[in-house]
Amino acid sequence: xxxxRWGLIGIVFLSFVIRTEAWKFSKAQHEHTERISGSAGDVxxxxxxxxxxxxxxxxxxxxxxxxxxxxxxxxxHMFAAEIYMHRFLLSSPVRTLNPEEADWFYTPVYTTCDLxxxxxxxxxxxxxxMRSAIQLISSNxxxxxxxxxxxxxxIVPHDFGAxxxxxxxxxxxxxxxxxxQRATLVQTFGQRNHVCLKDGSITIPPYAPPQxxxxxxxxxxxxxxxxxxxxxxxxDVGNDPEGGYYARGARASVWENFKDxxxxxxxxxxxxxxxxxxxxxxxxxxxxxxxxxxxxLVEAVIFGCIPVIIADDIVLPFADAIPxxxxxxxxxxxxxxxxxxxxxxxxxxxxxxxxxxLANPSMKQAMLxxxxxxxxxAFHQILNGLARKLPHDRSTFLKPGEKILNWTxxxxxDLKPW
Amino acid sequence: xxLTALQQQSRRSNSFRGSSPLDSSMDGAIKSPVTIFWLVxxxxxxxxxxxLGFRFSRLVFFLLFSNTSNTMTSNNLYSTSSFGNxxxxxxxxxxxxxxxSTSTSLPAxxxxxxxxxxxxxxxxxxxxxxxxxxxxxxxNPAEVMMAHRLIERVQREQRMQYGVKNPRAVIAITPTYVxxxxxxxxxxxxxxxxxxPYDLVWIVVEAGAVTNETASLLAKSGLTTIHVExxxxxxxxxxxxxxxxxxxxxxxxxxxxxxKLDGIVIFxxxxxMLSMELFDEIQxxxxxxxxxxxxxxxxxxxGEDETAVVQKEEEKNSGLPVQGPACNSSNHLVGWQTxxxxxxxxxxxxxxxxxxxxxxxKMEWAGFVLNSRLVxxxxxxxxxWVRDLDEVAADEEDVESPLSFVKDASVVEPLGxxxxxxxxxxxxxxxxxxxxxxxxxxxxxxxxxxVPAKRxxxxxAPPELPLPAGEMAVVLQENAEKHATKTRSTRKRRSKxxxxxxxxxxxxxxxxAGEN
Numbered sequence: 001x002x003x004x005r006w007g008l009i010g011i012v013f014l015s016f017v018i019r020t021e022a023w024k025f026s027k028a029q030h031e032h033t034e035r036i037s038g039s040a041g042d043v044x045x046x047x048x049x050x051x052x053x054x055x056x057x058x059x060x061x062x063x064x065x066x067x068x069x070x071x072x073x074x075x076x077h078m079f080a081a082e083i084y085m086h087r088f089l090l091s092s093p094v095r096t097l098n099p100e101e102a103d104w105f106y107t108p109v110y111t112t113c114d115l116x117x118x119x120x121x122x123x124x125x126x127x128x129x130m131r132s133a134i135q136l137i138s139s140n141x142x143x144x145x146x147x148x149x150x151x152x153x154x155i156v157p158h159d160f161g162a163x164x165x166x167x168x169x170x171x172x173x174x175x176x177x178x179x180x181q182r183a184t185l186v187q188t189f190g191q192r193n194h195v196c197l198k199d200g201s202i203t204i205p206p207y208a209p210p211q212x213x214x215x216x217x218x219x220x221x222x223x224x225x226x227x228x229x230x231x232x233x234x235x236d237v238g239n240d241p242e243g244g245y246y247a248r249g250a251r252a253s254v255w256e257n258f259k260d261x262x263x264x265x266x267x268x269x270x271x272x273x274x275x276x277x278x279x280x281x282x283x284x285x286x287x288x289x290x291x292x293x294x295x296x297l298v299e300a301v302i303f304g305c306i307p308v309i310i311a312d313d314i315v316l317p318f319a320d321a322i323p324x325x326x327x328x329x330x331x332x333x334x335x336x337x338x339x340x341x342x343x344x345x346x347x348x349x350x351x352x353x354x355x356x357x358l359a360n361p362s363m364k365q366a367m368l369x370x371x372x373x374x375x376x377x378a379f380h381q382i383l384n385g386l387a388r389k390l391p392h393d394r395s396t397f398l399k400p401g402e403k404i405l406n407w408t409x410x411x412x413x414d415l416k417p418w
Numbered sequence: 419x420x421l422t423a424l425q426q427q428s429r430r431s432n433s434f435r436g437s438s439p440l441d442s443s444m445d446g447a448i449k450s451p452v453t454i455f456w457l458v459x460x461x462x463x464x465x466x467x468x469x470l471g472f473r474f475s476r477l478v479f480f481l482l483f484s485n486t487s488n489t490m491t492s493n494n495l496y497s498t499s500s501f502g503n504x505x506x507x508x509x510x511x512x513x514x515x516x517x518x519s520t521s522t523s524l525p526a527x528x529x530x531x532x533x534x535x536x537x538x539x540x541x542x543x544x545x546x547x548x549x550x551x552x553x554x555x556x557x558n559p560a561e562v563m564m565a566h567r568l569i570e571r572v573q574r575e576q577r578m579q580y581g582v583k584n585p586r587a588v589i590a591i592t593p594t595y596v597x598x599x600x601x602x603x604x605x606x607x608x609x610x611x612x613x614x615p616y617d618l619v620w621i622v623v624e625a626g627a628v629t630n631e632t633a634s635l636l637a638k639s640g641l642t643t644i645h646v647e648x649x650x651x652x653x654x655x656x657x658x659x660x661x662x663x664x665x666x667x668x669x670x671x672x673x674x675x676x677x678k679l680d681g682i683v684i685f686x687x688x689x690x691m692l693s694m695e696l697f698d699e700i701q702x703x704x705x706x707x708x709x710x711x712x713x714x715x716x717x718x719x720x721g722e723d724e725t726a727v728v729q730k731e732e733e734k735n736s737g738l739p740v741q742g743p744a745c746n747s748s749n750h751l752v753g754w755q756t757x758x759x760x761x762x763x764x765x766x767x768x769x770x771x772x773x774x775x776x777x778x779x780k781m782e783w784a785g786f787v788l789n790s791r792l793v794x795x796x797x798x799x800x801x802x803w804v805r806d807l808d809e810v811a812a813d814e815e816d817v818e819s820p821l822s823f824v825k826d827a828s829v830v831e832p833l834g835x836x837x838x839x840x841x842x843x844x845x846x847x848x849x850x851x852x853x854x855x856x857x858x859x860x861x862x863x864x865x866x867x868x869v870p871a872k873r874x875x876x877x878x879a880p881p882e883l884p885l886p887a888g889e890m891a892v893v894l895q896e897n898a899e900k901h902a903t904k905t906r907s908t909r910k911r912r913s914k915x916x917x918x919x920x921x922x923x924x925x926x927x928x929x930x931a932g933e934n
Binding site: 032168169172191193194219220221223224225227242243244245248249252253256257258260261262263282312313333334336337338340341343344345346348351352355 | 541542544545546547548549550551552555556557558561562564565567568569571572573575576577579580581
């Protein structure tokens with residue numbers, strides 16, 4: 001009896017000691033960076049391996065390799081996520097060669113690799129390419145017809161996702177490709193209540209070259225002396241000479257209101273020290289352009305500059321895992337003339353906290369697509385997102401004979417074979 | 419690319435719209451009442467947009483007249499807008515009833531809720547939006563100040579995180595005296611010390627008496643200064659000067675002991691150059707540290723052959739012009755790197771202002787930093803290898819370097835990546851001891867005209883210039899008189915004045931010619 005009592009006292013004492021030690025340890029961590037706990041808990045640090053299985057369809061190389069061979073610029077532009085995700089999945093431990101046990105099915109089709117001489121992707125053939133790929137997988141494997149694509153996912157990193165157009169009105173008119181209506185879309189575009197963002201999509205950051213950014217890092221004790229930094233177009237004179245259309249007039253408003261404000265280092269020039277300057281700035285503007293997303297967000301996070309997001313109703317990457325409200329500053333487009341008042345009235349403690357959250361390496365890792373893949377990077381966050389959607393609910397699997405998709409829906413031009 | 423496509427679409431849809439009400443009528447009947455109505459409406463919209471300054475859509479009228487608010491979702495908007503140009507703006511605020519009022523009173527447009535009931539409708543509408551500019555788009559000074567305070571706070575946080583933790587105060591000791599180059603040297607050191615981000619105490623020891631010159635210089639710095647005098651005047655010979663400086667530094671250390679100043683002592687000679695990294699590096703010192711000093715032993719004023727000889731000497735002298743700690747591969751102090759002055763000995767300067775090379779001593783004071791507690795009389799954790807200040811002063815007539823304070827040289831900590839980084843430079847440049855300079859470098863009374871300008875006096879020059887004796891004075895006075903009489907008449911006509919001065923010049927030259 002007495003031994004039991006002593007043992008119990010010993011255990012209580014030990015637990016007390018351990019708890020204080022742990023508390024001290026976590027306090028030490030807090031000085032420099034802060035843990036990111038999103039709306040779903042610390043999901044950034046989850047490991048997807050073992051939580052899901054992905055089957056990668058073997059498509060003929062005209063859907064992927066041949067396109068890439070024709071234009072290797074696809075590996076470095078901001079839409080390169082589709083290519084790197086394919087490569088990651090091929091050699092990842094979540095890949096399974098047995099489709100019967102797979103939870104998710106991936107179709108490697110590079111729809112954003114038809115580039116103009118300037119490097120911009122043309123989306124005109126993408127719907128036909130996608131449709132042709134789906135026809136192939138539905139005829140060669142039974143898994144598409146089993147669920148009409150509800151347990152398939154596709155990576156569509158173009159401007160407006162699966163609407164496959166660079167112009168917003170055209171994209172809205174087209175809507176999401178009807179064949180993808182039940183599939184999960186992994187895309188960079190995200191805007192609430194928008195036709196081109198369907199429920200259950202996973203928003204990802206655009207591709208930004210990790211080595212290039214690492215090469216431009218400067219010592220962290222370089223004092224941040226720029227208050228607000230932005231480099232980019234304010235007026236797109238080629239496509240919108242009057243102004244007011246590009247970026248819904250928000251970028252032009254920034255220029256007109258703050259062009260002579262010494263706190264705002266904004267211009268259209270493209271300096272060679274762009275990355276270094278971002279590391280010397282406190283706030284980096286991330287306004288919308290023709291589409292609400294841009295690689296500027298990724299760059300701001302990597303370089304520790306607080307992103308000021310000026311895009312109404314935007315859905316940021318991994319919004320269910322990363323608490324963007326606590327990391328960035330959101331400014332409504334109608335509040336742009338008051339941007340300086342807004343930014344200077346943020347309390348100092350809030351700014352320091354945001355910087356601590358940004359300094360957290362798991363935050364930076366989650367935005368990158370490194371080669372070779374590392375743990376907790378964007379690839380793994382995508383898999384985490386897919387894993388969170390498991391198990392599939394009952395509506396995923398169709399009863400035999402049930403058909404939902406209309407294979408002839410959409411503009412006539414899309415029905416032509418590719 | 420985008421705009422032309424848009425125009426094409428609008429053109430296409432315009433024709434589409436135009437033809438739909440017509441399909442029942444004959445080809446020739448272009449002027450059917452519906453088309454006339456739409457044309458008139460279109461014209462009205464154009465006029466209104468001319469007046470208001472933005473594009474006004476006939477869609478507004480369509481919505482005004484058809485009261486279907488319930489069925490209006492954003493999708494509906496886009497489909498109806500295929501009538502006209504979908505890019506044209508919608509200027510209504512909340513309900514349709516308010517359309518007319520807002521359409522006429524709009525300074526800047528922004529698109530807000532499109533529908534009353536649409537739950538899936540987007541708040542954000544595609545199309546042309548106004549560029550919002552506030553009435554006074556210039557920086558607000560109060561906000562600029564807030565922003566600067568924010569920046570300062572962020573930088574302080576950065577320094578706390580990445581810089582030195584628990585920075586200690588710096589005590590800089592500078593021996594000085596009044597001479598021509600004092601302002602030059604002392605201003606350099608002063609500005610370096612003003613930029614140091616740590617607490618600083620500056621002890622300035624002046625040879626001779628405390629002068630107003632030095633005091634006024636120090637007052638400009640805004641630093642905490644202790645300005646003391648050291649009785650003797652600075653001697654002319656460099657040897658003696660070095661010795662006196664050493665004594666002055668000891669005097670300053672006695673002051674540190676008396677006042678129990680706490681911090682890191684560095685010896686900032688007034689003609690030396692200190693880099694900011696030095697101050698960050700010396701925060702790492704524990705008790706007694708040494709840094710590498712770059713020796714700039716060449717003075718100015720060499721002729722061409724002199725420099726050639728000097729260069730040859732440099733090649734022979736394979737040592738670097740650096741004094742400081744020398745380490746082995748495991749970064750332990752093993753010895754000292756000194757400047758080989760032997761080759762320069764014959765041509766070294768003997769007295770201050772000699773146009774020859776000023777040589778440093780074996781180990782300069784500037785290369786050492788020490789914890790101020792080492793000189794305190796009774797500090798608790800004073801190590802046993804340090805000798806007492808008075809003991810050292812009494813022992814040696816000439817304390818060449820602070821190494822005399824340590825019994826065992828191996829306790830010295832090498833700083834600056836073990837002496838590899840040079841962060842301080844030693845230089846001695848002085849003018850002759852008897853050279854004159856204006857007191858406080860203020861020119862009072864005004865200088866004499868030593869080099870006359872080509873057209874002295876300047877036209878319109880007041881006649882009260884201080885005039886030196888001689889012919890020029892006579893000429894000036896004459897010209898002044900001439901000007902006094904001529905100013906009224908020549909004010910309006912510049913050419914006449916020029917003519918006048920030209921004649922005066924001629925007279926001057928002729929006079930000169932005459933006298934020569």
